[in-house]
Amino acid sequence: MVQFHAPTDTGQGKSPSQQQTTVLLVDDEPDFLSLAKSELEDQIEETKFITASSVRKAHFRLSELDISCIVSDYDMPAKSGLQFLEEVREDHPNLPFILFTAQGSENLASKAISAGVTDYLQKRDGGQFDILANRVINAVKQYQAEQTQKKLAETASRLRAVVNSTPDSIFIIDSAGAIVDVNEQAEKTLQYNHSELVGKPLSSVITSREINDSIPDVIGSRSRVRFEGHHTRRRGSKYPVEVRIKEIDHADTDQYIVIAQDITSQKKHKQTIDELNETAMALMQSRSKEEVAEITVQTAREELTIPFIGIWFQDDKHDVLTPVKQTGKAEETLGAQSEIPLEGAVADVWGEKEPCIFEGIQTPETRYPEDVSVEDEMLFPLGEFGMMIVSVTDSRLYREEDINLAKLLATNAQRALKQTDREEQVRAEKMFFDAAINTVEDLFFAIDENENLIRWNDQVSAVTGNEATYIGSPTLDDIFNSEDRGKITHGINEGFETGGSRVKATIQTVEGPQTFEFKSSKMDYPINDETYLITLGRNITPLEEKQAELRQKNERLDKFSRVVSHDLQSPINIASGNFGIVRDDISDEHARNAEAVENAHSRMENLVNDLLTLARQGQQAIEIESVSLDRLARKCWEIVDASDADLEVRSSENIQADPSQLQQLLENLMKNAVTHGGNDITVTIGTLEDGFYVEDNGSGIPGDKMDHIFDTGFTTSDSGSGIGLMIVSDIAENHSWGINVTESDSGGARFEFTESP
Numbered sequence: 001m002v003q004f005h006a007p008t009d010t011g012q013g014k015s016p017s018q019q020q021t022t023v024l025l026v027d028d029e030p031d032f033l034s035l036a037k038s039e040l041e042d043q044i045e046e047t048k049f050i051t052a053s054s055v056r057k058a059h060f061r062l063s064e065l066d067i068s069c070i071v072s073d074y075d076m077p078a079k080s081g082l083q084f085l086e087e088v089r090e091d092h093p094n095l096p097f098i099l100f101t102a103q104g105s106e107n108l109a110s111k112a113i114s115a116g117v118t119d120y121l122q123k124r125d126g127g128q129f130d131i132l133a134n135r136v137i138n139a140v141k142q143y144q145a146e147q148t149q150k151k152l153a154e155t156a157s158r159l160r161a162v163v164n165s166t167p168d169s170i171f172i173i174d175s176a177g178a179i180v181d182v183n184e185q186a187e188k189t190l191q192y193n194h195s196e197l198v199g200k201p202l203s204s205v206i207t208s209r210e211i212n213d214s215i216p217d218v219i220g221s222r223s224r225v226r227f228e229g230h231h232t233r234r235r236g237s238k239y240p241v242e243v244r245i246k247e248i249d250h251a252d253t254d255q256y257i258v259i260a261q262d263i264t265s266q267k268k269h270k271q272t273i274d275e276l277n278e279t280a281m282a283l284m285q286s287r288s289k290e291e292v293a294e295i296t297v298q299t300a301r302e303e304l305t306i307p308f309i310g311i312w313f314q315d316d317k318h319d320v321l322t323p324v325k326q327t328g329k330a331e332e333t334l335g336a337q338s339e340i341p342l343e344g345a346v347a348d349v350w351g352e353k354e355p356c357i358f359e360g361i362q363t364p365e366t367r368y369p370e371d372v373s374v375e376d377e378m379l380f381p382l383g384e385f386g387m388m389i390v391s392v393t394d395s396r397l398y399r400e401e402d403i404n405l406a407k408l409l410a411t412n413a414q415r416a417l418k419q420t421d422r423e424e425q426v427r428a429e430k431m432f433f434d435a436a437i438n439t440v441e442d443l444f445f446a447i448d449e450n451e452n453l454i455r456w457n458d459q460v461s462a463v464t465g466n467e468a469t470y471i472g473s474p475t476l477d478d479i480f481n482s483e484d485r486g487k488i489t490h491g492i493n494e495g496f497e498t499g500g501s502r503v504k505a506t507i508q509t510v511e512g513p514q515t516f517e518f519k520s521s522k523m524d525y526p527i528n529d530e531t532y533l534i535t536l537g538r539n540i541t542p543l544e545e546k547q548a549e550l551r552q553k554n555e556r557l558d559k560f561s562r563v564v565s566h567d568l569q570s571p572i573n574i575a576s577g578n579f580g581i582v583r584d585d586i587s588d589e590h591a592r593n594a595e596a597v598e599n600a601h602s603r604m605e606n607l608v609n610d611l612l613t614l615a616r617q618g619q620q621a622i623e624i625e626s627v628s629l630d631r632l633a634r635k636c637w638e639i640v641d642a643s644d645a646d647l648e649v650r651s652s653e654n655i656q657a658d659p660s661q662l663q664q665l666l667e668n669l670m671k672n673a674v675t676h677g678g679n680d681i682t683v684t685i686g687t688l689e690d691g692f693y694v695e696d697n698g699s700g701i702p703g704d705k706m707d708h709i710f711d712t713g714f715t716t717s718d719s720g721s722g723i724g725l726m727i728v729s730d731i732a733e734n735h736s737w738g739i740n741v742t743e744s745d746s747g748g749a750r751f752e753f754t755e756s757p
Contacts, residue, residue: 021047021140022065026058026072026084027100036071036100039129044137055079055087062088067095069118069140071132074101074108085115094146096139100132169231169241171258172248177202177215180255189262191234205232206243206260215256219247231260239264276408279303283416289313289385292420293325296388296413301327304405306390308374310337311413313386314350321346321387334368334391346379350387355380355407359395378403380410385417443516443537451476451492454532463539465510480505488518495520495533504540514541622658622734629655629692633685636666644679650686657735665731668724669694669751677748684744691737691754697746706741 023040027033033051040049050065052058055078061067070088074081085097096118101108104122112120119135121128163170169186171179182197190197190205203211208229210218218225224246230238241260248255279299286292293311300306310326323337331337342350349356358377368374368391376392388410392398437444437457446455453474464479480488484505491503499522506513520535630649637647647670655662666685673683677698684695701709710729728751732739737753744750 020066021068021144023047023049023069023071023136023140024058024061024065024067025049025051026053026055026070026076026081027051028053028073028076032073036129036132040133040136043129043133047140055084058084059087062092068143069096069098069136071098071100071136074099074103082111082115085112085117089116094143096136096143098132098135098139167262169260171202171260173202173215173256173258175215175254175256177211179205186260189231189233202258206230206241206258207232207238208243210243215245218245219256228263229260231262240267275303275405276412279409280412280415283412284419286416286420287423289417289420290324292413292416293386295416296409297325297327300390300406300409301329304402304409306402306406308334308391308393310389311382311386312337312340312389314342314384315339321350324386330391334372334374340387346387349379350381353381353383355410357403378406380406381414382410382417383414385414385421388413440536441539443518443535445533445535445537447476447492447520447533447535449496449531451489463509463514464507479507481508491518491520492533495522495535496531507537514539515544516540622661624656624658624735626654627657627659627662629653629685629687632659632663633666636663636670637683639667640670640674642670642674642679642681645674645677646682648682648684650684651692653687655687655692661731661734665728666694668728672724673698673749681748688752688754691752693750693752695744695750696748697744698748700743700747701741701749709741710739 023044025033025036025040027036030053033053037049037051041047050061050067052061055076058070058072062070072081072084076084079087081099081101085099088095088097093116097116098119098121099112099117100121100123102123109120118139121132121135164184166183167185169189170183171186172181173179179197179200179202182194186205187194187197192205197205206229208227210225210227211229224244226242226244229241229243231241232238240263242263244259244261246257248257276299279295283292283295286295293313297309297311300309307327307329310330311324312321313324314320315322318339319342321340321342323339326337340346345356345358356379358379359375372393374391374393375395376398378390378392380388380390382388388406390406437455438459440457441459443460443463444455444457445453445460448454453476456474460474460479476488477485487503487505491501495501501520503518503520504515505518506515516537517540518535518537520533523532523534524530525532630652633647633649670683673681673694673696677696682697684697686693709725711726729739732753736756738756740752740754742750742752
């Protein structure tokens with residue numbers, strides 16, 4: 001058994017003195033716990049003290065933390081310190097437990113010792129914490145030392161198990177090269193027992209030129225050495241091994257570890273690889289799967305002298321293997337190949353993708369002629385592509401080496417088929433890419449750093465209409481006029497320098513001059529380590545025309561806003577002001593008429609304000625950001641004239657919205673609720689899984705009015721403008737929100753705004 005020097009740490013990179021020490025203090029008196037914690041922290045460094053005021057809490061701390069020591073009082077409610085000790089010992093038999101109590105007696109001390117207490121200390125005035133600190137330090141040191149030794153013992157045990165389970169021969173030798181210890185595999189392989197090998201020179205069981213030198217000379221200044229040699233068994237037979245020698249890094253020893261690995265199979269594998277190397281290169285240069293099959297069959301016949309071999313490819317549509325190629329000898333003797341259904345044993349081999357040999361296959365149901373004696377059949381799956389099948393008429397002619405050669409040939413054929421398949425996929429992907437870039441309506445360019453067009457789509461010729469003028473590849477000069485050519489060059493340079501660029505330029509198209517926006521992104525192409533600029537050019541002439549039209553509309557809206565704000569607002573203000581002066585002089589007989597006039601003034605004022613809001617909203621682009629629904633709702637409520645109404649916000653979450661438009665939406669809904677529900681109404685705002693809602697506890701919306709509340713001019717109030725809820729609908733549409741109007745739990749109106757799918 002190999003003996004390894006135990007490591008000097010716990011496997012965590014820390015010595016016992018460096019480990020995190022946590023001490024649990026348990027006492028039902030909080031003041032004493034605080035004092036004890038403070039005193040011990042002053043006297044013991046690098047130690048964390050955790051307190052618990054009951055046994056229940058102490059158990060919780062013990063289950064959650066890695067505790068190194070427990071200091072517990074004796075007299076505590078519910079359970080005593082001794083009862084706590086007995087419970088601790090069930091799961092932690094070795095954990096230090098110090099009973100620190102004001103009650104002291106020989107009987108208590110005896111019980112504590114019987115229960116397995118680590119130490120027992122009475123609470124006394126003066127110096128008690130100095131003594132307790134010393135006891136804690138000693139207990140923790142001893143406990144951590146025991147834990148370290150336990151871990152080291154476990155590590156050594158696992159290490160011995162690993163060493164003895166390895167298939168390699170392992171030796172421990174001294175500086176003179178004498179064997180000190182060996183593993184079980186070395187004894188088994190060399191056919192010696194342990195006592196016969198110990199003391200022998202390493203050179204007696206490993207022959208190599210390097211072993212002739214002294215071990216320190218072999219190692220030299222290197223940390224380890226590796227070389228090839230031969231293992232010599234008791235009876236003198238030899239086999240090749242790879243030898244690795246490393247000095248054991250331990251201050252108390254001058255020994256070395258030697259690992260000898262059997263490389264017989266590796267040598268044989270290398271030989272077969274060398275024999276098939278030229279064929280493998282030819283296979284990898286094949287341009288089609290059929291060519292791979294032909295080279296594979298030819299190699300098997302000429303180099304491996306396998307007379308009866310064939311290649312079948314899978315037919316996905318019919319779930320069969322279809323014949324592709326076989327040797328002439330196979331066709332002459334066994335007949336022409338036929339399809340092989342993927343069923344039975346063949347299906348099993350195909351599914352497992354592992355070579356298999358079927359012995360004694362000759363039966364009346366076989367696909368071979370009755371007058372031909374085929375003893376065995378070797379099936380070699382070629383990945384997902386097909387199968388190589390070798391028919392054996394005399395199993396004595398095939399050794400293990402021949403089967404290995406056939407396996408290697410099949411492996412090389414599979415790799416070649418995979419590469420050929422990838423190349424076919426690349427060609428297909430190239431065709432797909434060409435079709436894809438020719439499908440898009442945008443212009444597509446791939447430009448190198450010398451401003452040469454490497455790739456372009458058919459849209460370039462279709463748009464410019466001058467394909468016939470191109471000689472060879474088109475150039476940027478063929479596409480852009482001299483006025484914009486400088487901007488294009490600047491954009492290309494910017495794209496290569498910063499990773500992207502955006503340029504507007506005019507192209508003379510078949511429909512006349514058109515403005516295009518070209519967006520470019522730099523692409524590093526790993527195949528040839530070159531960098532290109534991928535550019536898409538989109539015709540923005542219709543967009544610019546639409547933007548010009550929109551600017552004209554905005555100008556008209558702006559003029560309208562000025563007219564509304566001045567030419568209409570001023571007369572309304574004058575009318576409302578003068579009517580307010582004479583309002584008190586109107587007799588009761590005409591009070592109803594006066595109220596109608598006031599309502600008309602309010603309606604005109606609301607109408608003007610809402611029209612202004614609608615006009616401004618149409619001029620502004622929305623800017624989405626994270627908005628606090630709670631904060632914005634309370635800000636809106638301050639504007640609403642509802643002194644007796646209440647606002648309740650049931651969410652502190654943020655939503656994504658344009659702040660100004662969301663504020664307008666909330667103000668309109670709040671005003672609508674107060675107008676129709678009265679000043680004592682409660683408005684509630686909260687969030688949904690995919691949006692938010694606004695509801696009230698008013699009288700609700702009549703069922704026959706529900707489908708018309710967002711119509712322009714619709715209102716049930718004498719002073720309403722009929723535009724407020726239409727503005728709410730427009731704002732929701734600007735944000736792509738869906739609106740669901742329903743009844744609240746209290747019977748009022750509820751507006752739900754959710755993100756559209």
